[in-house]
Every structure is written in C-alpha cells, then in structure tokens.
Amino acid sequence: MAEETIVLRVQRYRPEQDSDPYFQDYEVPYRKDWVVLDALNWIKEYKDGTLSFRWSCRMGVCGSCGMMVNGRPRLTCNTFLREFYPNPITVEPLVNFDIERDLVICMDTFLEKLKKVKPWIIRREVKSPEEGPYNQTPAQLYRYKQFSMCINCMLCYAACPVVGMHPEFLGPAALALGVRYLLDSRDQGWNERMEEVGSHEGVWGCTFVGECSEVCPKHVDPAAAIQQGKVLATLDWFKRWLMPWGQK
Amino acid sequence: MARSNEPAVWSLFAAGGALTALVLPIHVLLFVFLVPFGVLAGDPDALLAFLRHPLFRLYAFVLCCLGLVHAAHRLRFTLVDLGLHGLAVPIAWICYLGAVLGTVVALYAVIVL
Amino acid sequence: MRRPYHRSYPKDWWLRHPHYRRFMLRELTSVFVAYFAFWTICLLFQASRGPEQLAAFLTTMRKPGWLIWHAIGLLAVLFHTYTWFETAPKVLAVRIGEKRVPDRVIVGAQWVAFVVVAAVFFALLRLAG
Ligand code: SF4
Numbered sequence A: 001m002a003e004e005t006i007v008l009r010v011q012r013y014r015p016e017q018d019s020d021p022y023f024q025d026y027e028v029p030y031r032k033d034w035v036v037l038d039a040l041n042w043i044k045e046y047k048d049g050t051l052s053f054r055w056s057c058r059m060g061v062c063g064s065c066g067m068m069v070n071g072r073p074r075l076t077c078n079t080f081l082r083e084f085y086p087n088p089i090t091v092e093p094l095v096n097f098d099i100e101r102d103l104v105i106c107m108d109t110f111l112e113k114l115k116k117v118k119p120w121i122i123r124r125e126v127k128s129p130e131e132g133p134y135n136q137t138p139a140q141l142y143r144y145k146q147f148s149m150c151i152n153c154m155l156c157y158a159a160c161p162v163v164g165m166h167p168e169f170l171g172p173a174a175l176a177l178g179v180r181y182l183l184d185s186r187d188q189g190w191n192e193r194m195e196e197v198g199s200h201e202g203v204w205g206c207t208f209v210g211e212c213s214e215v216c217p218k219h220v221d222p223a224a225a226i227q228q229g230k231v232l233a234t235l236d237w238f239k240r241w242l243m244p245w246g247q248k
Numbered sequence B: 001m002a003r004s005n006e007p008a009v010w011s012l013f014a015a016g017g018a019l020t021a022l023v024l025p026i027h028v029l030l031f032v033f034l035v036p037f038g039v040l041a042g043d044p045d046a047l048l049a050f051l052r053h054p055l056f057r058l059y060a061f062v063l064c065c066l067g068l069v070h071a072a073h074r075l076r077f078t079l080v081d082l083g084l085h086g087l088a089v090p091i092a093w094i095c096y097l098g099a100v101l102g103t104v105v106a107l108y109a110v111i112v113l
Numbered sequence C: 001m002r003r004p005y006h007r008s009y010p011k012d013w014w015l016r017h018p019h020y021r022r023f024m025l026r027e028l029t030s031v032f033v034a035y036f037a038f039w040t041i042c043l044l045f046q047a048s049r050g051p052e053q054l055a056a057f058l059t060t061m062r063k064p065g066w067l068i069w070h071a072i073g074l075l076a077v078l079f080h081t082y083t084w085f086e087t088a089p090k091v092l093a094v095r096i097g098e099k100r101v102p103d104r105v106i107v108g109a110q111w112v113a114f115v116v117v118a119a120v121f122f123a124l125l126r127l128a129g
C-alpha cells in the first residue's frame, strides 16, 4: 500500500549562493498527528540536511518556530498537517523581518524594540533580597497578567501592516510588554517608560488593525494592550498640561 | 524618543467616534429619511422650531465638530495606509484643516439658523 | 556569512486578507461620518432661509439617487457603530476587583444606550409635530 504523502513548498535562501529566495518542493509522509514542524524535521533528517529553521520546545511555549504557513503567521509546532491535507502547504519565513537563511529570520530589530520599553521593574530604591519581595495583591496582578504571557514568537509582527510599512514602529509585543509594566503596581518607571510607549513610534503608530491579537497563540491581546496604552498616554498628557507642577 | 502630543487629537477622535457611533445612525434615519417623507415633523414650521431650539443647535454643533475631527483623524491614517506614504504631512494638514473649517462653518450655521 | 535578505511590503496589503479588508471598510466609514456632518450643516443653512427653502431641500432628498446614496451611507455609519461598540471593551478594560467585566456586557450596555438614545430622539421629534 502506497504511503500517503503531502507536499511542502518551502522557501529557501542561502546567503552564500542565492541572490534571491526561491521555493523548493518536498514530498513528505502524511501523518494525522504530525505538525508542520514534524514535517520540516523529517525533511532535514531524511531529504535535505541544508534546510535551516528554528525550533526548540515543540509545545508552543518557547516561541521560536513561528513561520508563514500558507500566508498566515503560525507556530509550526501547533499547526497540524491535517488542517491542509491533501493540499500542498507553503512555508515561508515570517514576513516583516529580513531573512537570515531559509526559514530563519533576523530578529535584531525585534530585540532592539523590546529593550526600548525597558521590560523590567524600575525602582527608585531597589530592595535587597533580605528586605523581601515587592508584594502585590491578586487584583493588582490581574491588571497586567494577560499582557505578561508573551513568548516572543513575533507572529504579531508578521501580522501587523504598520510594522510592514513603518519599520520604526515598536510593534505589538514590545508595546504590550511596555503597557504591562505601566500597569504593574510595583513599577516606578512610569515617566521614562512613557517616553517610549507614548511616542510616535510607540502606541501612536498603531491604527488598530487588530490582526496581532488574532494570530497571537497565547491570547496576549496586544491590540488591547496598545489601546489601553493610548488611554494611559492620554491621561498622562492631560495631567501634564493641567497640573505641570505635579511632575516628579 | 519623546512623548507625542497625539493625545490632543486622539481624545477628540475617540470622543467623536463614540458620539457618532451612538447617535449618527438614528440621526440619519430621522433627518435624512423619515423627516423628508413627512413621517415625522411633516409641518415645515414645526420642524423649523425644532431645529432652532437652543439644545438642538448645541447638539448639531457638537455632532458636526466631533464627527469631522473623528473622520479627519481616521482618514489621515487611512490614506497613508492605502499607499500615499510620501504625502503623509500634506494629507494630515488637509484633513485637520478641513475639520477646523467645517467646525467654523457649523458654528456659523447654528448661529444664523 | 551574513547577508540578510530584505522583502518589501506589498502596497496592496489591505486587499490580501478578509480581516484587512474589513479593517479598511471600517476606516472608510469615516468618509460617511464626515459626509453626514456636512449634510447636517447644509440642512441648517437651508433651514435658516425659511420654511419654503427647507421644504424644497427635504423634497429633493426624496429623489431615488439621493435615497440610494444615503442608504449606503446609513449602512456605513451602522457599520461604524457596530465596530466601535465591538472594540470598546479592548480600549476600556473595566474591572471589578479581580474580575474583568466580560466584553459582551460592555458591548450589550452600549447597544442598550443606543436604543434608549434612538427612542428619545424619536419621541422628541414626535412631540415637535
Ligand atoms: S504578543 Fe503573542 S503573537 Fe506577539 S510575540 Fe507575544 S506571544 Fe507572540
């Protein structure tokens, strides 16, 4: 009995020899319980060892296996072949990023953007470990918890047209993280963080397309975080105009 | 990077968006459809008295002003998104100036009414 | 060797996915928001010229061409209302203690307000004659 197969159209780009990316078709065994990442690993193991792609956990927590699957940004470790079978599946590197090699993207710009929103707790005076933790009530925790679930998979960047058109836009994940710290009762870095989050490259670059929240595998809802960031920035702005003396 | 002054227009955009979402469909249904067909306020004198009521003047002015600012702000970004990247600055000027001009005309209209 | 390959963003991105097309439609409702503000200003100017002028203006609005145009506009502003109400809970996350008020409660409350406003407007015009 002939084995069932499915075709993967994979975008290739090897910087030392290819001037432009091109597509290569691979016929892989079709298994109901295989995800796209399983198929890629099978190709690498049995067909073509030169194919490059990132992955690690295979269970949707590390955020490294994001690719365009039939034009949509997806985690390849939780996208099953059966969703597309018997049609061929096109796999490309995430859009809105430069391509490092094959399915691997350059994440330098993303890491720069993450750093800009200062994703750590800023304190005027830092407690020593002996003095104990910064306590927080459950209600205070729930204000930002959803926005802290991000796994940095960058699917939202590939989904966002503003990122595509304006590369300087800080983008969904970084801004959701910035807003997450603005909403954290333990944080005292409001002013310096608002300089970034409340800038033109920050929340004000967003036109609320909302696609970031559609593709986010962790239901972070970065679009909501950004709109709430706009509200925070607006309140902040009015406070500064109405009570200029109230600034620390 | 620095904090943007965008909140000045965004707050008006949001206020206009909320107000028009709440009242514009019914406003249009009443004044653009039902009133011309005489279903409501069929007598022109009675309608005129209604329109001249100070509260209606205030309402009409606020609706036109906020509606225009809301639309100007939205269109400004939409036109750029549609591909007019090089024209972002003139588009912003035209949109906001149009809204300001419309607001002045609306103010004049509710005064001379 | 590092030689990052840069892809440019397609100009017709907003045609490429149903969600993007819906977004573009939502944004373009602003054209009709502006138009009806303009129409209202016209109504006020016609009214300022007396009852006959006002009646003539309103009669013109019964012509089929105007009706079709305005019907499209009414659909557009209704779509604006629908999308605005739908996205409001994302902008204003209302919390009571540890719980977030469910989105559908906020959306529903806005539709209730919409109906109340509609009833009040209708009643006021009814009283006017
Ligand atoms: S916000 Fe969601 S889609 Fe974006 S990087 Fe984080 S987990 Fe991925």
Ligand code: FES
Binding pocket: A055, A056, A057, A058, A059, A060, A061, A062, A063, A064, A065, A066, A075, A076, A077, A078
């Ligand atoms: S491999 Fe870790 S998220 Fe897919």
